[in-house]
Amino acid sequence: MVGLSLGEKHFIQGGIAQDLRSDGRKRLTYRPIYVETGVIPQANGSARVRMGGTNVIATVKAELGRPSQLQPDKGKVSIHIDCSSTAEPVFEGRGHEELSTELSVSLQRSLLGGKSGSGAGIDLSSLVVVEGKICWDLYIDGLVVCSDGNLLDALGAAIKAALSNTGIPRVQVASSASGDEDQPEVDISDEEFLQFDTSGVPVIVTLTKVGKHYIADATAEEESQMSSAVSISVNRKGHICGLTKRGGAGLDPSIILDMISVAKHVSEKLMNKLDSEIAAAEASEDES
Amino acid sequence: MAKEQPGSPASFVDQLVVPGDVVLDLSNMANQTIKLGSGLRQESDAISVTKAGKFRLSKPNKYWVESSQKRYVPCLGDSILGIVVDSKADNFLVDIKGPALAFLPVLAFEGGTRRNIPKFEAGTLLYVRVVKANPGMNAELSCTDASGKAAEFGPLKDGYMFECSTGLSRTLLSSPPCPVLEALGKKISFEVAVGLNGRVWVNAASPSTVIITANAIMKSESLSVQSDLNLYAWMEDICSSCGVVYGDTQTPAIQPSIW
Amino acid sequence: MEFVSPEGLRLDGRRPTEMRQIRAELGAVAKADGSAVFEMGNTKVVAAVYGPREVQNRSQQLSDQALVRCEYSMANFSTGDRMRKPKGDRRSTEISLVIRQTMEACIMTHLMPRSQIDIFVQVLQADGGTRSACINAATLALADAGIPMHDLVTSCSAGYLNSTPLLDLNYVEDSARGPDVTVGILPKLDKVTLLQRISCRLCMTDTTGEYKGIRISTRWINYNEG
Numbered sequence: 001m002v003g004l005s006l007g008e009k010h011f012i013q014g015g016i017a018q019d020l021r022s023d024g025r026k027r028l029t030y031r032p033i034y035v036e037t038g039v040i041p042q043a044n045g046s047a048r049v050r051m052g053g054t055n056v057i058a059t060v061k062a063e064l065g066r067p068s069q070l071q072p073d074k075g076k077v078s079i080h081i082d083c084s085s086t087a088e089p090v091f092e093g094r095g096h097e098e099l100s101t102e103l104s105v106s107l108q109r110s111l112l113g114g115k116s117g118s119g120a121g122i123d124l125s126s127l128v129v130v131e132g133k134i135c136w137d138l139y140i141d142g143l144v145v146c147s148d149g150n151l152l153d154a155l156g157a158a159i160k161a162a163l164s165n166t167g168i169p170r171v172q173v174a175s176s177a178s179g180d181e182d183q184p185e186v187d188i189s190d191e192e193f194l195q196f197d198t199s200g201v202p203v204i205v206t207l208t209k210v211g212k213h214y215i216a217d218a219t220a221e222e223e224s225q226m227s228s229a230v231s232i233s234v235n236r237k238g239h240i241c242g243l244t245k246r247g248g249a250g251l252d253p254s255i256i257l258d259m260i261s262v263a264k265h266v267s268e269k270l271m272n273k274l275d276s277e278i279a280a281a282e283a284s285e286d287e288s
Numbered sequence: 289m290a291k292e293q294p295g296s297p298a299s300f301v302d303q304l305v306v307p308g309d310v311v312l313d314l315s316n317m318a319n320q321t322i323k324l325g326s327g328l329r330q331e332s333d334a335i336s337v338t339k340a341g342k343f344r345l346s347k348p349n350k351y352w353v354e355s356s357q358k359r360y361v362p363c364l365g366d367s368i369l370g371i372v373v374d375s376k377a378d379n380f381l382v383d384i385k386g387p388a389l390a391f392l393p394v395l396a397f398e399g400g401t402r403r404n405i406p407k408f409e410a411g412t413l414l415y416v417r418v419v420k421a422n423p424g425m426n427a428e429l430s431c432t433d434a435s436g437k438a439a440e441f442g443p444l445k446d447g448y449m450f451e452c453s454t455g456l457s458r459t460l461l462s463s464p465p466c467p468v469l470e471a472l473g474k475k476i477s478f479e480v481a482v483g484l485n486g487r488v489w490v491n492a493a494s495p496s497t498v499i500i501t502a503n504a505i506m507k508s509e510s511l512s513v514q515s516d517l518n519l520y521a522w523m524e525d526i527c528s529s530c531g532v533v534y535g536d537t538q539t540p541a542i543q544p545s546i547w
Numbered sequence: 548m549e550f551v552s553p554e555g556l557r558l559d560g561r562r563p564t565e566m567r568q569i570r571a572e573l574g575a576v577a578k579a580d581g582s583a584v585f586e587m588g589n590t591k592v593v594a595a596v597y598g599p600r601e602v603q604n605r606s607q608q609l610s611d612q613a614l615v616r617c618e619y620s621m622a623n624f625s626t627g628d629r630m631r632k633p634k635g636d637r638r639s640t641e642i643s644l645v646i647r648q649t650m651e652a653c654i655m656t657h658l659m660p661r662s663q664i665d666i667f668v669q670v671l672q673a674d675g676g677t678r679s680a681c682i683n684a685a686t687l688a689l690a691d692a693g694i695p696m697h698d699l700v701t702s703c704s705a706g707y708l709n710s711t712p713l714l715d716l717n718y719v720e721d722s723a724r725g726p727d728v729t730v731g732i733l734p735k736l737d738k739v740t741l742l743q744r745i746s747c748r749l750c751m752t753d754t755t756g757e758y759k760g761i762r763i764s765t766r767w768i769n770y771n772e773g
Contacts, residue, residue, distance in 0.1 A: 005371050005411040011448045011495070020496055022448065024503050040672055041589065043624050053577035057671065059624040085618050085667040086576050086595035089603075092618050092667070141623045145593060145669070146576040220578075307653075307690060308698030308735035327695070329655075336735070338655060338695035357693035358580045359599065387599035387613075387662035424611075424660045 004221060012225055013211045021215065021222070023052075028266055030217040033157065035277040037165040038285045045166025047281070049158040052219060053148025058140065058158035060166045064186070065137040067128060075127020075135040077120070079107045081142040081155060088147055102246075103142070106152055110204050110233035110242035111159065121201035121235065122163065129171050130184055136168060149219040152231050152244075156204035157270075161278045163201060165285075167193030202233040202241040203271050205263040209251070214259060216266055230259050234267035301345045305353060309337040312351070325352025326361075356455025360385040360485035362418050362427035367441075369449065369483030370429060372412040380408055382416070382429060385451070385485045390427040392416060397431045398438035406443075413444045413489060415481050444481060447491030448498050454486045456509045468508040472501055480505075550708040550720055558719055559588075566703065566715045571683075573691045581692025585684035588717060589674035594684035596692040598664035607663075612656035617647035617666040619681060625673045627718070642678055643668075645741065649682055649702070649731050652740045655695040664694060675721040676704050678729050682741070700740055702731035 004012070015021050025031070031052040040046035043059035067074060081103040083096035091099075113120035127136040140162070142155045170192040174185040208218040208229040215222065218229075228247030235241055240260060245251070300311040312322070312335035324330065327339035328351060337343070341355030360368070362384065370382035370390060379391040392414070394405045408414070420428035433439040460466045460482045469480070478492035478501045490501045551557055561567070567588030576582035579595035586592075602608040619642045623629060650666060666688065668681045679702040686700045706716045706727035713720060716727060731741030 005413045005449065006409065007413060007444070007446055008449060010446075011498075015495055015499065018495060020499055022450075022499060022502070024499055040591075040624055042627055042672055042674075046624070055576065057622075061624060061629045063629070080623065082623060084593070084622070084669040085620065086579065086582070086593055086669050088578070089597050089665050089667070092665075139623075139629050141629070143622050143624075143669075143671075146578050146595075148578060306699055307696040308733065310735065329695075336697075338697070339693055340690040341693075355693050359692065387659050388601055423658065 004224060008221070009225060012222055016210050016213050016215055016222070023219070025217075027213060027215045028262065030266075030270060030273075031219075033273060033277055035157070035161050035274070035281045036285075037161055037278065037281040043162075044168065045162045045164075047158050047161035047165055047278075049154050049161060051148075051150065051154050051157075051217065053146055054150060054154045055144075055146035056151065056154045056158045057143045057145060058155065058162040059142075060159075060162050061139045061141070062136045062166070062168050063139065064129070064134055064171075064188075067132060067135040069132075071124075072132035073128055074124040075137065077112055077122060077124065077127075077138040077140065079111065079140045079142070079159070080104055081107065081144070083144040083147070086146065087144050103144075103151060103155060106231060106242075106244045107142070107155060107159065107204075109244060110156065110202065110231065113241070121241065122196060122198075123200070126196075127168075129186065130173055133184060134171075134173075134186060147220065149221075149223045150206055150208075150217045153204050153206050153217060153270075156202075156233065157274055160198060160201045160203065160274065161281070163196050164198040164278055165282065166196055168196075170194055199236055202235040203267050203274060204231055204233045204242075205267045205270060206231040207259045207263060209247075209249070209255075214255075214262075230256065230263075232260055232263040232267075234264055234271075236271060238264055238268070240264075300343045303343055304341070305337045305343045306340045307336075307338050310334045311337055311343055320349065322349045322351060325350060326363075327353025327355060354455075356453040358385075358451075358453055358486065359387070360454055362386050362390065362421040363484075364418055364421045366418045366484040368416060368418060368429075368485040369444070369481065369487035369489060370414050370416050370485075372408045372410055372414065374410060375408060382414065384427065384429075385487065386427060388426050390418075390429050392429040392431070396429065397442075398436065408443065413449055415441050415444055415483070415489075417441060440481075444489050444491075447479070447489050448502055449487055449489045450502050450506060452486050452488055452506060453509065454484065456505075457482050457484055457486050457488060460488065460505065466508075468504060472504055476501065548723065550713070550723060551711045557713065559717060563711050564714045567717065571687055573687060579688075579692075581688045581690070581694070583684050583687035583691055585680050585687060587676055587680045587683075587715065589672055590676050590680045590717075591670075591672040592677065592680045592684045593669045593671060594681065594688040595667045595669075596664065596685075596688040596694070597667075598692070599659045599662035599694065600664075602661065602663045608661055611660050613654070613659040613661075614663045615647055615651045615654060615656065615666070616663065617643045617650065617668065617685070619643040619646060619668045619670075621670040621673060621677075625670045642681065645678065645743065646681055646685055649700055649741045650685055650689065653686070653696045653698055653700050653733060654689065655697060658695050664689075673718070675717040675719075676715060678743075679703050679715075679731075682731055698733040698735045700731050701734055702729065702741060704729045 019027050034050040036048045039048045040059050044062045045060040048057045081100050083091045083100050085091040111121045129135055140159055144151055170189045172187040174187055206229055207214040207216060208226045210225050226247055227249035228251055231244045233242040314333040329336055329338050337353055339353050339355050341353040344352055344354050368384055370384045372380050373383050374381040379393055381389045382392050384390045416429040416431055418427055419430045431441040476497055478490055478497055481489040490498050492498045570586040572584045574582055575584045576595045579597055581596040584593050599613055602614055607614055619639045666685050668685055670677050682700055682702040704716050704727055706713050706725050708723055708725040729743045732739050
């Protein structure tokens with residue numbers, strides 16, 4: 001692939017300086033977001049999110065497992081992201097691993113809280129079936145189908161949508177009288193499903209610094225001109241849940257503080273937009 | 289699929305065809321000379337399609353498949369936009385969105401001699417003409433017209449280049465002029481260079497005008513009915529989405545210069 | 548296990564020579580030169596084509612024809628039980644090869660010497676017949692990219708269970724380990740380009756039924772092109 005020509009680079013940088021980007025957006029405006037839920041019927045929950053050319057799928061699968069000994073009262077959640085080679089020919093073979101790992105780790109940090117599981121967007125104790133014995137393991141898988149910048153925000157949105165689409169079967173513990181050693185027998189209902197409370201799941205806002213200014217929802221062209229990017233995850237209460245910086249260039253601490261307050265403001269709009277999109281997607285899924 | 293007897297050309301003209309369709313049967317068309325364009329192939333008596341698109345007939349006897357792609361296949365005489373990738377002793381290597389890089393000989397400029405070889409850095413955008421397009425060879429470009437004059441060819445400075453499908457760039461160059469460009473040109477003044485390889489370059493006095501023009505052109509691909517009324521309404525839509533009031537530019541309206 | 552009821556209906560209510568519902572969408576991957584999503588029942592695949600473009604690895608360049616490459620991968624969530632499958636295991640290498648060979652047969656590679664065409668196929672949901680779905684998706688993506696082809700390849704599988712030939716097996720029928728066959732044909736030229744028999748016993752497959760199914764799928768693809 002050919003990179004950007006000199007003129008284009010100047011144009012992108014100049015446009016951002018004048019608060020008018022090459023697709024007509026302002027610096028802090030997002031591209032339109034489209035959400036579809038239930039795209040992978042085999043999973044417990046799934047969603048596809050499109051923002052411009054970026055196209056990602058997130059799925060949630062729930063399996064029964066044993067809670068870890070250190071936290072017997074909590075379920076386990078893991079996030080794994082894959083970049084399909086359909087998105088970019090360089091992802092072929094093992095070429096995607098670096099980016100996939102980077103995205104997985106940033107999402108885990110942003111959405112799952114600390115090591116102890118406190119502060120996670122999902123209430124982990126709601127995943128426990130029998131304390132210390134059985135819990136639900138949630139496997140969140142993301143797939144990047146087409147990439148046109150701002151993958152992290154799109155994946156964050158897709159995971160939020162997939163979680164609100166997820167139904168976990170209700171589990172009945174058959175006999176509590178059995179011995180302490182063996183696993184209690186359970187009966188998994190295939191009719192009753194429990195929904196998650198996803199209002200605590202944060203959204204991720206990535207601010208990309210190009211020249212002297214920073215922009216939200218950068219396209220691939222704009223990302224190629226970035227000096228550094230800060231991803232901030234903010235929950236509904238306006239609290240910061242995670243912070244990741246990418247890119248080599250250093251940032252002045254005052255700019256970071258400034259970015260955080262801007263991200264908080266932007267996240268409110270994004271959260272509302274996303275919630276209404278998810279609700280609309282769920283409604284259209286129910287209809288069909 | 290249409291069940292008409294193949295061989296009656298009218299049955300497929302202006303229809304969508306896919307690879308493998310047999311559109312003409314020469315055994316029913318004795319004593320006729322026909323000319324085949326892109327996307328068609330002869331196999332004994334059958335003319336079959338190799339590309340998906342619309343089957344076109346230009347009276348009396350030219351047939352071709354009109355299709356729209358993201359990639360470009362070099363064709364003799366096309367005016368295109370290329371990006372310099374590298375420069376060698378005799379040639380510049382130019383990316384033209386094609387299957388292979390194209391060569392631009394360093395002497396293929398107006399009055400070009402060994403002494404006045406232009407210096408192009410990698411990334412320079414050029415408006416060029418295809419002068420050789422032989423299968424199995426890299427295409428050869430030139431920055432002069434057929435009579436050796438520079439005409440409008442050469443490097444494009446400033447402005448903004450974006451990519452579109454080859455179908456859209458052909459529409460933009462069609463005659464009578466493309467209604468979108470005409471409508472834009474009535475209100476806004478701008479320069480545009482359309483390459484048949486699906487690259488369009490736009491320049492204007494202010495960046496906001498460039499962005500409006502670029503977005504209007506990019507979004508015009510999905511327009512089907514181009515009656516004037518809804519075109520203007522649509523244009524206002526685009527402009528307001530870019531934060532500019534349509535028709536608010538003070539510069540005198542001139543016709544776009546389509547190269 | 549009974550795969551065909553006495554009334555002649557299969558587990559999912561289809562008749563023996565009935566295909567699952569087919570859906571296709573072109574241009575799903577905005578950045579690719581050509582792309583398509585193809586669904587056969589619950590099986591869903593995405594194919595993206597990049598090229599013809601400059602050969603990336605010079606030593607692979609062919610002077611008389613285009614280099615066709617293919618990568619097949621399955622998403623973690625594509626199977627019923629979530630599985631961690633690293634890219635490039637034996638099965639996916641084999642399917643990549645099959646898709647590549649099938650596509651090479653229909654692309655007019657001699658028209659684009661010294662260039663490279665990449666086909667990437669990603670399985671989003673696997674419910675039997677992924678091989679056929681991938682081939683159908685790849686054909687559509689190639690047509691979308693405007694790559695010259697002799698014909699559109701269409702593919703479908705068939706099996707033989709409970710003494711009945713069945714068309715277009717789903718996952719349950721596929722895992723019954725009966726004999727099955729995957730066929731790819733060039734419908735306009737009436738030629739078979741792919742024939743894979745994965746069987747343990749000698750069997751006679753009702754090819755007429757199969758051809759009928761493939762015809763239907765061709766018609767569908769034509770319809771979707773329009």
